[in-house]
Amino acid sequence: xxxxxxxxxxxxxxxxxxxxxxxxxxxxxxxxxxxxxxxxxxxxxxxxxxxxxxxxxxxxxxxxxxxxxxxxxxxxxxxxxxxxxxxxxxxxxxxxxxxxxxxxxxxxxxxxxxxxxxxxxxxxxxxxxxxxxxxxxxxxxxxxxxxxxxxxxxxxxxxxxxxxxxxxxxxxxxxxxxxxxxxxxxxxxxxxxxxxxxxxxxxxxxxxxxxxxxxxxxxxxxxxxxxxxxxxxxxxxxxxxxxxxxxxxxxxxxxxxxxxxxxxxxxxxxxxxxxxxxxxxxxxxxxxxxxxxxxxxxxxxxxxxxxxxxxxxxxxxxxxxxxxxxxxxxxxxxxxxxxxxxxxxxxxxxxxxxxxxxxxxxxxxxxxxxxxxxxxxxxxxxxxxxxxxxxxxxxxxxxxxxxxxxxxxxxxxxxxxxxxxxxxxxxxxxxxxxxxxxxxxxxxxxxxxxxxxxxxxxxxxxxxxxxxxxxxxxxxxxxxxxxxxxxxxxxxxxxxxxxxxxxxxxxxxxxxxxxxxxxxxxxxxxxxxxxxxxxxxxxxxxxxxxxxxxxxxxxxxxxxxxxxxxxxxxxxxxxxxxxxxxxxxxxxxxxxxxxxxxxxxxxxxxxxxxxxxxxxxxxxxxxxxxxxxxxxxxx
Numbered sequence: 097x098x099x100x101x102x103x104x105x106x107x108x109x110x111x112x113x114x115x116x117x118x119x120x121x122x123x124x125x126x127x128x129x130x131x132x133x134x135x136x137x138x139x140x141x142x143x144x145x146x147x148x149x150x151x152x153x154x155x156x157x158x159x160x161x162x163x164x165x166x167x168x169x170x171x172x173x174x175x176x177x178x179x180x181x182x183x184x185x186x187x188x189x190x191x192x193x194x195x196x197x198x199x200x201x202x203x204x205x206x207x208x209x210x211x212x213x214x215x216x217x218x219x220x221x222x223x224x225x226x227x228x229x230x231x232x233x234x235x236x237x238x239x240x241x242x243x244x245x246x247x248x249x250x251x252x253x254x255x256x257x258x259x260x261x262x263x264x265x266x267x268x269x270x271x272x273x274x275x276x277x278x279x280x281x282x283x284x285x286x287x288x289x290x291x292x293x294x295x296x297x298x299x300x301x302x303x304x305x306x307x308x309x310x311x312x313x314x315x316x317x318x319x320x321x322x323x324x325x326x327x328x329x330x331x332x333x334x335x336x337x338x339x340x341x342x343x344x345x346x347x348x349x350x351x352x353x354x355x356x357x358x359x360x361x362x363x364x365x366x367x368x369x370x371x372x373x374x375x376x377x378x379x380x381x382x383x384x385x386x387x388x389x390x391x392x393x394x395x396x397x398x399x400x401x402x403x404x405x406x407x408x409x410x411x412x413x414x415x416x417x418x419x420x421x422x423x424x425x426x427x428x429x430x431x432x433x434x435x436x437x438x439x440x441x442x443x444x445x446x447x448x449x450x451x452x453x454x455x456x457x458x459x460x461x462x463x464x465x466x467x468x469x470x471x472x473x474x475x476x477x478x479x480x481x482x483x484x485x486x487x488x489x490x491x492x493x494x495x496x497x498x499x500x501x502x503x504x505x506x507x508x509x510x511x512x513x514x515x516x517x518x519x520x521x522x523x524x525x526x527x528x529x530x531x532x533x534x535x536x537x538x539x540x541x542x543x544x545x546x547x548x549x550x551x552x553x554x555x556x557x558x559x560x561x562x563x564x565x566x567x568x569x570x571x572x573x574x575x576x577x578x579x580x581x582x583x584x585x586x587x588x589x590x591x592x593x594x595x596x597x598x599x600x601x602x603x604x605x606x607x608x609x610x611x612x613x614x615x616x617x618x619x620x621x622x623x624x625x626x627x628x629x630x631x632x633x634x635x636x637x638x639x640x641x642x643x644x645x646x647x648x649x650x651x652x653x654x655x656x657x658x659x660x661x662x663x664x665x666x667x668x669x670x671x672x673x674x675x676x677x678x679x680x681x682x683x684x685x686x687x688x689x690x691x692x693x694x695x696x697x698x699x700x701x702x703x704x705x706x707x708x709x710x711x712x713x714x715x716x717x718x719x720x721x722x723x724x725x726x727x728x729x730x731x
Contacts, residue, residue: 104702109145112138117296132293135249137206161211162202168218169426173433175225176267177390181437184390187455188426188433195425196343196465200418203473209250210422216246217253217423217463222258224278225258231274240281252404257282260402268388270285283323312492312530314415315352316407327360329407332416334368338401339421340428343462346469348414351492352527358369375399390434398425413519433655443625476500491526495533502540531557531564538570542577544640550574565594569601581612592624599628606638615642633663641671649679666692670701677709700726 115137147153173185181395192198196420201207218394223239226232246253260282264275311318332355341345347354358365375395382392402424405412414420436451472482480496487493498519503512507723517540523533534557541550554571557564572587585608591601606621622639625632636659643652657670676685689706692699703726710719 108224109141112141115141115411117299117721131251132289133209133248133250134213135245137211139208140205151205154208155203155558158202158205158208158211159207159679162193162198163216165211165214165218168215168222169429171431172218172222172225173390175222181390184433184437187436187451188394189427190455191429191462192426193431194459194462194466196346196462196469197339197341197421197425199346199466199469199473200229200348201422203470204419207419210419212249213246214254214423214426215254216242216249220246220253220256220282221263224260224282225267227278228272228274230267236278236281239278240285243282244285244288247286248292251289251293252401253287255401255404255423258287259397262383262396262400263393266383266389266393285513287728300706309427310531312352312495312527312532314407314411314413315355315357315417316411318352319357324357324359327358327362327365328355330368330372330676331355331358331362332364333372333402333406333408334364336424337371338419340425343465344467345483345486346418347419347487347490347493348473348479349483349490349493349496350414350487351490352485352530354490354493355415372399378400391431391438392667394427394429394431394434397430398424399427401427422453464495484698489526491523491530491533494523494526494538495530495531498523498533498536508543513540513544516540529556529560531560531567535564535566535570538567538574542570542574545577547577553576563594565591565598569592569598569604572601572608576608576611579611581608585612596720597628599625599632602628603632603635603638606635611643615646617678618642619646631662633659636662636715637668637671644671644675644678649675653679653681666696666699666702670699670705673702673705677705677712680712682713686713 115134120135140154143153143157152555169192170185170189173188177184190407201210205356207310210242219242220239223235227235227239228394243256245252246256257279261275261279264278264418265272268275286546316325316328319328331351335355360366360369376399379392379395379399382389383396386392402421403409405414405417405420407415411613412420435453440451472479476496477500480493480500484490484493484497488730499518501515501519503509503516507513520533520537520540523530524537534553538550538557540552541547544546551571551574551725554567554574557567558571561567568587568591572584572591575581575584575587585605588601588608591598592605595601602624606618606625609615609618609621619639619642622635622642625635626639629635636655640652640656640659643649643655653672656668656675660672668687672690673685673692676682686706686709689702689709692702693706696702703722707719707726710722
């Protein structure tokens, strides 16, 4: 949802400098090894500064950037193959423009990083190829700059380090020594990005929200048998090919159980292996035999850029994602257009016309599928519900739909949670160790004051990861509600260690100490809350009353006065008066209680405290007057 995309960018222009010093997801979720992608975040901040939480500008920018990507791809193909292949370039760019698998990248504002990295990646390739061809240093500098910016958009363009030298080598007839210079420049840009990322990650210590090794995100992480893992990874690679050719079903998520575990005896795995081996052999053969051949370029492009997400050598962040195909799909479109060009050349009379007759319905069909898919991206509730119908065993999709079945925050009626609980239990039946489902169920049961159940699910999550900040917090809260203060303190302390600026954890920790009679410790954590939010009413109240009990009267008065001015609540006003009484600031106490009674003559506590104040000042007559009023039932 848009509010999540813009969550950390709501400072507008003023917040932009900080975005260059924070990780990609900081402030939204806690993820170890989080990336560094400030470019899209800066754009979101600018958009928020211009129009606020309005989605139209974000969508308009995405569409405009996608159009730029299509144009840059067409330009690049002409550069690679020559002006005589302009029609081939137009066919490839047209295919790229209508591929339904691109719907996620264009429709999802959050995928701005994909669009930026692609566009800047195309510029990188173009400038480096021009440098290799012409030897002009301006192209080299522009290429290095574009590559650094592409990496700052999204790190998947690291694969261009392998792709650009291949393209440059096979395009260049002379000046091949410049290929190594261009490659060195890109390595320098990558090194600068790696250093910046390392510094930012070191500077920003984050805790777990979605686990780095979460099997629900990449089910391959749950396979111990190497053969099964590789076979299942190859099945995923086959699905990527299928999505390029036959884009159905399209899904926003491919999590645990959406793709089954298989072995190399599975026919679809064997077909996938055969297809990819064939692509690799054809790419190498044509590169050697036909330097500069567009078909070879397209196949190499597809292989190199998709390798990062193959899960064969190194496990990726997800088992499969349609957005991962955005950059590789350009290679597919180049290869397909090159094949069509070869067919047209070999056909006698009107080859291109026949190709147009074939391509037109294909393009229209793809455009129709893309439009239908776009309607499912109208909002996340519709998207998750439709996708769950197509992939009913996907545990994370089930979890996402459960989130939209949740009643409004603060609902106490247990029946309102029936559907959400049912879906969360279904998610756990698919994957019993699903941490987020456990923590969400724990939070639901805590809301319903079913603290034993909340505790059980919190502990179930913590067995999988004792440093999950959501689980430590909800477990601590449940234990606090059950008055098991010592245990609650342990888990709340862990939460604060993981997320020092966790306002609610600090507040509940203070309340644990307060209710357990450890006032000094409570004061420490109430102060911690106020460092995070200086206007937290519960912290001001707890701190003021704690300081009052500890005899720190002046500080108590300051905090309780601040609270009373904020809330204008009678009880808070009475607490301030009580602090003035305890501090023996009797004239101020009298004035204060008179003001409270003027605002509300029925304020019995103010009346009684005013009577006490008069007595302590030796004004028995005034005390008697107000004592009579209190006894007379003016409340």
